[in-house]
Amino acid sequence: MSYRVAVLAGDGIGPEVMTQARRVLQAVEQKFNLVIDYQEYDVGGIAIDNHGTPLPNSTLRGCEQSDAILFGSVGGPKWENLPPEQQPERGALLPLRGHFELFCNLRPATLHPGLEALSPLRADISEKGFDILVVRELTGGIYFGKPKGREGSGDQEFAYDTMRYSRSEIERIARNAFIAAQSRRQKVTSVDKANVLACSVLWREVVEQVAAEFSDVELEHIYIDNATMQLLKRPNEFDVMLCSNLFGDIISDECAMLTGSMGLLPSASTNSKGFGLYEPAGGSAPDIAGKGVANPVAQILSAAMMLRYSLNQNAAAQCIEEAVAKALSNGYLTGELISPGSEHTAKTTKQMGDIIVQYINESN
Numbered sequence: 001m002s003y004r005v006a007v008l009a010g011d012g013i014g015p016e017v018m019t020q021a022r023r024v025l026q027a028v029e030q031k032f033n034l035v036i037d038y039q040e041y042d043v044g045g046i047a048i049d050n051h052g053t054p055l056p057n058s059t060l061r062g063c064e065q066s067d068a069i070l071f072g073s074v075g076g077p078k079w080e081n082l083p084p085e086q087q088p089e090r091g092a093l094l095p096l097r098g099h100f101e102l103f104c105n106l107r108p109a110t111l112h113p114g115l116e117a118l119s120p121l122r123a124d125i126s127e128k129g130f131d132i133l134v135v136r137e138l139t140g141g142i143y144f145g146k147p148k149g150r151e152g153s154g155d156q157e158f159a160y161d162t163m164r165y166s167r168s169e170i171e172r173i174a175r176n177a178f179i180a181a182q183s184r185r186q187k188v189t190s191v192d193k194a195n196v197l198a199c200s201v202l203w204r205e206v207v208e209q210v211a212a213e214f215s216d217v218e219l220e221h222i223y224i225d226n227a228t229m230q231l232l233k234r235p236n237e238f239d240v241m242l243c244s245n246l247f248g249d250i251i252s253d254e255c256a257m258l259t260g261s262m263g264l265l266p267s268a269s270t271n272s273k274g275f276g277l278y279e280p281a282g283g284s285a286p287d288i289a290g291k292g293v294a295n296p297v298a299q300i301l302s303a304a305m306m307l308r309y310s311l312n313q314n315a316a317a318q319c320i321e322e323a324v325a326k327a328l329s330n331g332y333l334t335g336e337l338i339s340p341g342s343e344h345t346a347k348t349t350k351q352m353g354d355i356i357v358q359y360i361n362e363s364n
């Protein structure tokens, strides 16, 4: 099979981890006889520097002509003082999500067996492991609601955002969450703030209606503040966590850290046609960029999700996931995963890529 993928490495650690993801993809392409044509495009800060805009037309057109987008990360201190709508995140990532209607964001967070010690959780909690899928609504809510702005001056200056959800937006993301739960542990936890927000009251109502179509799936509701707490106390009791845009952003960072690092959490953002953008859940990590020490696993697992959800290449995706799990459980860890006093020595970004490629080549 032959496919076309738009590669948008972006800023900070984006290009470093993308290099390793490309090597890993090359290894599975050979193994599974796939032909993928990669076209690279500027996005984010680098696009501001090279083209004067975070999302050049050439990048958008390139994405439109592809089967999927493999995305690194955007943003950094260099562009933080630009007007908000011209910054990499607001000017490139959110418009891309909106343009392609990538409403369904999947962020799987698993505490890999044998890696319990990486989690900052207390041992009696982490030893039970966890396997959570955050299903985050990605093109609505307070991120996209209008009006949004800033007015007035001096003491009277004010700013506002609008949180807004329609029934159909809630319904389609809820349905995705229930379908995902059917092939997992048949449980959906819907996260909201229905004791305060009108959007959450509607959210709860619609989720209940969708749940009625899925009698095999258990539904529980939880407030966002309680959810952040229960995740620390009993993460193994969660299966699918269904979240609105803002709550999913927060919950997924927490889930990432519970596995040990932001650098482990991949994500898939898809539309109703199966087209998707695949990116690590974390950001451009300016604090470690350029040092060759970033963890490439989230980017590599995002590439695996791309193979599974947009290119329909499940076996190749699984091969990558198994190689990553093997590398981690054999003690191949980047620096941020290693606690003081541990016997592990930190691997570089490239060494992680090397071992994962090697395990793919050795696999049957």
Ligand SMILES: NC(=O)c1ccc[n+]([C@@H]2O[C@H](COP(=O)([O-])OP(=O)(O)OC[C@H]3O[C@@H](n4cnc5c(N)ncnc54)[C@H](O)[C@@H]3O)[C@@H](O)[C@H]2O)c1
Pocket: 013, 017, 072, 073, 074, 075, 076, 077, 089, 093, 261, 262, 263, 264, 279, 280, 281, 282, 283, 284, 285, 286, 287, 288, 293, 294, 295, 296, 298, 336
């Ligand atoms: N999708 C995206 O492009 C995206 C996502 C989140 C943040 N951002 C942007 O990235 C910039 C930095 O944001 P931030 O510091 O809040 O979040 P961040 O996720 O970039 O970093 C948070 C912490 O996690 C660490 N980390 C993240 N990824 C890592 C990896 N692969 N390996 C090892 N450690 C890793 C960082 O070193 C840092 O200590 C900001 O401009 C922000 O807007 C972009």
Ligand SMILES: CC(C)[C@H](C(=O)O)[C@@H](O)C(=O)O
Pocket: 089, 090, 093, 094, 249, 281, 282, 283
């Ligand atoms: C960079 C930012 C706009 C983005 C978000 O808030 O969605 C990021 O934090 C994420 O989680 O993908």
Ligand SMILES: [Mg+2]
Pocket: 249, 250, 253, 281
């Ligand atoms: Mg985030």
